[in-house]
Amino acid sequence: MPATAASLAQLHNHLLDTMTPPAIRSFDNQISSVPGIIKLTLGEPDFNVPEHVKQAAIKSIEANDSHYAQDVGKLELRQAIHDYLLDTRAVSYDVQSEIVVTDGATESLAAISYGLLNPGDKVLIPTPAFSLYFAQVKLAGAEPVMLDTSQDDFQLTPDHLKRALAEHGAAVKAIILNYPNNPTGRTFTKAEIDALVPILKESGLLVISDEIYSDLTYDQAHISFATQLPEQTLIVSGMSKSHAMTGYRLGYVAGPADIMKSVSQLHSYLVVSVNNATQAAGAEALNNGRDDAVKFKEAYQKRRDFIVAAMQKLGFTLATPQGAFYVFAKIPAQFGTDDFKFALDLAQKTAVGVIPGSVFGAGAEGYVRLSYAASDENIKESMRRLAEYMEKLA
Numbered sequence: 001m002p003a004t005a006a007s008l009a010q011l012h013n014h015l016l017d018t019m020t021p022p023a024i025r026s027f028d029n030q031i032s033s034v035p036g037i038i039k040l041t042l043g044e045p046d047f048n049v050p051e052h053v054k055q056a057a058i059k060s061i062e063a064n065d066s067h068y069a070q071d072v073g074k075l076e077l078r079q080a081i082h083d084y085l086l087d088t089r090a091v092s093y094d095v096q097s098e099i100v101v102t103d104g105a106t107e108s109l110a111a112i113s114y115g116l117l118n119p120g121d122k123v124l125i126p127t128p129a130f131s132l133y134f135a136q137v138k139l140a141g142a143e144p145v146m147l148d149t150s151q152d153d154f155q156l157t158p159d160h161l162k163r164a165l166a167e168h169g170a171a172v173k174a175i176i177l178n179y180p181n182n183p184t185g186r187t188f189t190k191a192e193i194d195a196l197v198p199i200l201k202e203s204g205l206l207v208i209s210d211e212i213y214s215d216l217t218y219d220q221a222h223i224s225f226a227t228q229l230p231e232q233t234l235i236v237s238g239m240s241k242s243h244a245m246t247g248y249r250l251g252y253v254a255g256p257a258d259i260m261k262s263v264s265q266l267h268s269y270l271v272v273s274v275n276n277a278t279q280a281a282g283a284e285a286l287n288n289g290r291d292d293a294v295k296f297k298e299a300y301q302k303r304r305d306f307i308v309a310a311m312q313k314l315g316f317t318l319a320t321p322q323g324a325f326y327v328f329a330k331i332p333a334q335f336g337t338d339d340f341k342f343a344l345d346l347a348q349k350t351a352v353g354v355i356p357g358s359v360f361g362a363g364a365e366g367y368v369r370l371s372y373a374a375s376d377e378n379i380k381e382s383m384r385r386l387a388e389y390m391e392k393l394a
């Protein structure tokens with residue numbers, strides 16, 4: 001292993017000093033060595049990729065489809081994304097200029113932040129929120145402004161949005177809305193969207209609409225802000241969650257051409273193009289595999305109902321998630337409010353891994369997030385261990 005040159009030991013982008021290391025993964029790593037641990041930590045579906053989707057990737061490799069794809073993605077996949085968004089959001093995006101295929105939704109969000117934001121800009125982020133947003137906005141030199149929704153059942157209200165706009169003024173350039181939400185499982189109803197749309201329209205803000213969990217909405221069909229506000233919304237999504245394709249790394253952004261120009265440019269600088277086998281699999285998933293997501297959703301819904309009932313019985317306060325595959329639960333008062341301490345102790349004493357709420361920003365302290373994208377067996381056993389832990393300490 002080469003020793004670092006002394007002159008380079010401190011070399012790094014100083015913006016990194018303003019952020020913590022990726023908190024979800026570092027906590028997950030920290031507890032991974034606990035013997036026999038059942039991890040309900042990462043948003044990682046336990047299902048295999050559907051067979052016909054795998055075959056599409058294999059066929060692409062066997063056909064020697066091994067050359068650079070177009071930067072924005074293969075036309076077949078962009079057409080499949082177009083069709084899917086038209087069917088589900090009633091918005092028709094131009095396949096040449098309004099859709100970019102990315103290396104997971106993670107790269108979509110990076111290309112948006114670096115391609116569209118400038119130092120001094122502010123971005124509103126209702127919290128609790130997926131912690132990646134804070135880091136990416138900061139790396140673009142902009143400032144994330146957390147809107148703590150914990151007093152409003154974890155939902156952004158029209159009043160809250162108006163107050164934030166009045167307080168932060170013209171520096172606010174965008175808002176990141178994630179629904180169904182990681183970590184709370186909240187999503188927007190039609191009435192809630194209708195109430196926010198006029199304010200967003202008047203503000204002219206860019207709506208960065210992270211809809212990666214849209215196929216996992218349990219109690220209503222997913223509704224997108226893009227349907228009413230196509231001129232100022234960027235849809236971010238992908239197949240990681242809907243088709244259990246986290247390791248394939250496939251995401252996309254869709255939005256108006258003038259905005260997409262810069263997103264597309266950044267994407268070219270960052271990755272050029274996504275690998276061809278993954279793109280072939282993505283096209284198959286969207287063209288012929290929409291039912292796969294429905295089957296996964298039915299399984300998640302049963303797990304959701306089981307885990308919510310089990311945790312409520314143990315004294316956690318939590319609402320039934322409307323979507324995604326997480327429960328976000330308030331730790332019972334007798335265990336204190338230090339969520340890191342609680343999650344670490346739980347891992348060490350009972351070998352159950354959960355994520356401390358604090359990593360999701362303002363309003364998330366004193367909570368833990370559990371992913372139920374785990375096997376039925378692991379969920380049942382983790383609830384048994386959790387009950388044992390709570391009884392011992394109560």
Ligand SMILES: Cc1ncc(COP(=O)(O)O)c(C=O)c1O
Nearest residue numbers: 043104105106130182238240251
């Ligand atoms: C809200 C949200 N957005 C984006 C992502 C990133 O997804 P991908 O695996 O497609 O990069 C995740 C992953 O957990 C997520 O929870």
